[in-house]
Amino acid sequence: MSDNCLFCKIAKGDIPSKKAYEDEDFFVFHDINPAAPVHLLVIPKHHVVSMQAVQADDAQWLGRMMALAPKLAQENGCTPGHEGGFRLVINTGIEGGQEIDHLHMHIIGGPRPWDKRAAPAA
Numbered sequence: 352m353s354d355n356c357l358f359c360k361i362a363k364g365d366i367p368s369k370k371a372y373e374d375e376d377f378f379v380f381h382d383i384n385p386a387a388p389v390h391l392l393v394i395p396k397h398h399v400v401s402m403q404a405v406q407a408d409d410a411q412w413l414g415r416m417m418a419l420a421p422k423l424a425q426e427n428g429c430t431p432g433h434e435g436g437f438r439l440v441i442n443t444g445i446e447g448g449q450e451i452d453h454l455h456m457h458i459i460g461g462p463r464p465w466d467k468r469a470a471p472a473a
């Protein structure tokens with residue numbers, strides 16, 4: 352827990368969110384300003400500022416976080432199969448477009464068209 356971190360407070364339940372999933376290590380909730388029909392945020396319960404702080408010994412929990420994505424995507428309305436799918440995004444640092452300094456993975460999907468914010472950079 353980092354003082355004054357919005358996502359630490361959400362993971363602890365101190366600030367309300369629309370929860371989609373929780374286990375020992377991760378908390379998953381719906382983005383308050385969705386860029387697509389499905390827009391989830393997956394956060395580690397421990398405070399990690401960004402991918403810039405990640406080191407080799409973080410590989411295990413990061414792998415588990417990635418591995419949650421297909422199940423969460425499908426359970427929350429992403430279309431299965433080749434014609435469907437989803438986008439995983441981890442914005443990192445100011446130039447990487449990160450607004451909240453607690454590492455989070457966006458799961459973005461659902462039928463198109465999506466908001467322009469969800470499109471790849473030109």
Ligand code: AMP
Pocket residue numbers: 368380381382383384385392441442448449450451452
């Ligand atoms: P990023 O730009 O990658 O740091 O993304 C931060 C995301 O957090 C944005 O998509 C916001 O809409 C979302 N967000 C900010 N505050 C909240 C909140 N209280 N509950 C849910 N999502 C939030």
Ligand code: ZN
Pocket residue numbers: 352353356357358359360397398399452453
């Ligand atoms: Zn935090």
